[in-house]
Amino acid sequence: MKTTxxxxxxxxxxxxxxxxxNLAEPASLGLTSEWSDGTYRFAGGTAPWALASSVVxxxxxxxxxxxxSAKTLNPxxxxxxxxxxxxxDFVFAIMMVAPIFGVIPxxxxxxxxxIFEWSFERNFSAAGDGWVMALTxxxxxxxxxxxxxFPLMHGRPSPGSSILGYQIxxxxxxxxxxxxxxxxxxxxxxxACAPYLxxxxxxxxxxxxxxxxxxxxxxAVRLK
Numbered sequence: 001m002k003t004t005x006x007x008x009x010x011x012x013x014x015x016x017x018x019x020x021x022n023l024a025e026p027a028s029l030g031l032t033s034e035w036s037d038g039t040y041r042f043a044g045g046t047a048p049w050a051l052a053s054s055v056v057x058x059x060x061x062x063x064x065x066x067x068x069s070a071k072t073l074n075p076x077x078x079x080x081x082x083x084x085x086x087x088x089d090f091v092f093a094i095m096m097v098a099p100i101f102g103v104i105p106x107x108x109x110x111x112x113x114x115i116f117e118w119s120f121e122r123n124f125s126a127a128g129d130g131w132v133m134a135l136t137x138x139x140x141x142x143x144x145x146x147x148x149x150f151p152l153m154h155g156r157p158s159p160g161s162s163i164l165g166y167q168i169x170x171x172x173x174x175x176x177x178x179x180x181x182x183x184x185x186x187x188x189x190x191x192a193c194a195p196y197l198x199x200x201x202x203x204x205x206x207x208x209x210x211x212x213x214x215x216x217x218x219x220a221v222r223l224k
Contacts (some may be wrong), residue, residue, distance in 0.1 A: 061096065072223060
C-alpha cells in the first residue's frame with residue numbers, strides 16, 4: 001500500500017471515534033488535578049472503547065510509516081489545509097496517547113483502594129498525586145510530540161496530512177534528524193495554536209513556504 005491509500009481508513013476511524021465518543025458515557029481520558037474555590041479535584045482514567053480505538057489508530061499509524069512513498073507533485077500553495085490537518089492530527093494524537101497513559105492513574109488508584117475502576121474522581125488528596133500527575137503529563141506530552149516528529153524523520157505524511165493529500169518534506173540536502181523534527185513540531189504547535197504570536201500570513205509565496213518552513217528547511221508537497 002502507498003501512503004495515499006490510508007486516507008479512507010483514517011477517515012473511517014476518525015468518524016467512528018467522533019460517533020462513539022458522542023454516544024458512549026462520558027469518560028476521563030488521562031488525568032486532571034485542580035483546586036477551585038478551595039475544593040480539590042483529582043480525576044483520571046480511560047475507557048475500554050478508547051483503548052480499542054487507540055490500538056487501531058496505532059496500528060494504522062505504524063503501517064503508514066512503513067508504507068511505500070506516494071509520488072509527490074507540486075508544492076502545496078496555501079496553508080489552510082495544513083492548519084486543518086494539524087487539528088485532525090491533534091484528535092488522532094490525543095486518542096492514540098491519552099487512553100494508554102490514562103491506565104497509569106487507574107492502576108495507581110487500584111493499588112490504593114483495592115478496587116479497579118476505568119475512571120475515578122475524588123475530592124481529597126492522597127500521597128503520590130503529584131508524581132502521578134507529572135509522570136502522566138510527561139509521557140502524554142512526549143507521545144504527542146513523537147506522533148508529529150516521526151513522520152517528518154521518515155519522509156511520510158501524518159494521518160491528518162495523508163487525509164488531505166500532502167506531506168512535509170525537506171527543501172535541502174540535510175537529513176531530518178530527530179532534534180530538527182522535534183523542534184519543528186514544538187514550534188509548529190505554537191504556530192497553529194497561537195497565530196497571533198506566529199502569523200501564518202508571513203510566507204514566501206514563490207517558494208510556497210511560510211516562516212516555519214524557512215526556519216527548518218521544509219515545505220509541503222501534494223501527493224498523487
